[in-house]
Amino acid sequence: MALSQAIKIIFFLFYTRGCQAEVTSHAIIPIIPPNFTQLAEKAGLPCEQVDITTEDGYILTIFHIPGNESHPVLVQSGNLGTSDDYITRGTTSLPYVLWQAGYDVWMANVRGCRYGRRHVTLNPDLDDEFWNFSFHEFAIYDAPAMIDYILNRTKAATLSAIAWSLGTTVYYVLGAEKPEYNKKIDVMISFAPICYFQHSIPLDLIGQKNSDTIYGNETKLTDQYEVFGENSTTVARYRIRCSTPAKAYENCVLPIFFPIMGYDEEQLEPEFAPLVCQHWPSSSSSRTLIHQDQILLSRTFAQYDYGPTENEIRYGCSKPKEYDLSKNNISIVLISGKNDQTSTLLDVDLLKTKLPNVRKDIILEPEKFNHLDFVAGRDTHKVLYEPIILEILKEYNNINDC
Ligand SMILES: *[C@@H]1O[C@H](CO)[C@@H](O)[C@H](O)[C@H]1NC(C)=O
Ligand SMILES: *[C@@H]1O[C@H](CO)[C@@H](O)[C@H](O)[C@H]1NC(C)=O
Ligand SMILES: *[C@@H]1O[C@H](CO)[C@@H](O)[C@H](O)[C@H]1NC(C)=O
Ligand SMILES: *[C@@H]1O[C@H](CO)[C@@H](O)[C@H](O)[C@H]1NC(C)=O
Ligand SMILES: *[C@@H]1O[C@H](CO)[C@@H](O)[C@H](O)[C@H]1NC(C)=O
Ligand SMILES: *[C@@H]1O[C@H](CO)[C@@H](O)[C@H](O)[C@H]1NC(C)=O
Ligand SMILES: *[C@@H]1O[C@H](CO)[C@@H](O)[C@H](O)[C@H]1NC(C)=O
8 A cells, every 4th residue: 555545544534524622623723843953953963954956946955964075875755754754763863873973964855845845936835837746756856956966065976875665766766767877876775665556555444535535625626736735724633633642642653654554563652653743744746646546556667647648748658658667777775674564575576676786685673663663663773774774885885894
């Protein structure tokens, strides 16, 4: 099951059913979570904010945690995510561990999220055209803009990339669509790789809830608009309903996160759950979710399906063009969790047969390690970041201990 299915369930629970007992519709004050700079400061990390403009005019704010410029690492979040998802654990979070080991850390953000709602000419609140993108555009515009900026700024020949969930998809598409980027990345570490959705947990879990209403507006005429806007009623209600440890567990973690991502109570203690719910989901475009559903339903890793007429114009064929993963020659390390119900071991096996340059395929030891644990698990620094990630980075950055 796609993460977009999770989004649908969240919407179903929080929007269609409403929650009048807890909030009245005319008095919802959105909870705006602290931003990356504030979270970094709290953890004691230096942090520089950098604005980058993509070739097609989107302005992205990314964050730089300065280290040794010979060794830049770019870290990318997942579906409906932002840089913030990685730093909620403070001094045991991935950026902290990388910074302590000396790396020059760059935290990516893509168009549409809370740090990507600006454009040189388009207004996200007024122009539908602003939301005319899916993860395809993250890969062909956003990732290249960030990579080129970092390599120019640091003067390093290559960078290492770490991505989680849909963030990994971005690199699979990038290497296939823009093969000139293959040589700019020394290693791409995939947390919970997402490409095929052929063995995710059964769709019938959501059954009839999977309707168009889920995106928050059944009267929308096009498939192109913002989802999970920071000030939307949906997000305001969701954040209020998940704002205390008990409520977050009862309303969000147990009914939504765990069925979709795998059960792992040990790694997501109740006191920590509200923080996760405050930051995820962040805003994005409807097409990012619809594109994933198309891949799931068509069982094909292809570009956006605009319908036969528009496909003919764009791709010269009535069906959307399939991504040619054989062109992706990035050195890739796949890392999976045994209990990850979103990125399953069987789907990762399938992906492995399609990518030409998989260097390692690691299945983490803990039996309960789930989709969320990659970024938010209580002990992930001990299980993954310190023993595995730092070792892989050393190898591909030619760093010797002695
Ligand atoms: C983060 O929040 C601080 C305090 O409100 C603000 O000064 C800063 O501009 C914000 N940064 C971003 C990138 O939103
Ligand atoms: C930065 O990395 C380079 C290349 O690995 C190394 O030669 C240099 O000593 C490092 N600088 C610091 C301050 O550690
Ligand atoms: C969406 O973007 C594509 C280019 O990627 C462009 O051809 C198309 O006209 C745009 N559509 C709208 C409605 O903005
Ligand atoms: C690289 O950075 C310099 C400024 O540091 C800038 O003048 C130049 O245009 C940049 N080059 C590219 C290709 O972005
Ligand atoms: C739904 O979309 C329509 C048309 O774009 C708009 O007029 C309406 O206000 C929207 N409703 C909600 C609840 O967002
Ligand atoms: C949400 O509302 C606040 C207060 O009106 C505003 O400052 C902020 O820009 C809004 N955020 C978005 C993403 O529209
Ligand atoms: C792919 O990359 C490997 C090294 O990572 C290199 O040996 C090989 O020649 C590359 N293949 C192509 C077709 O570029």
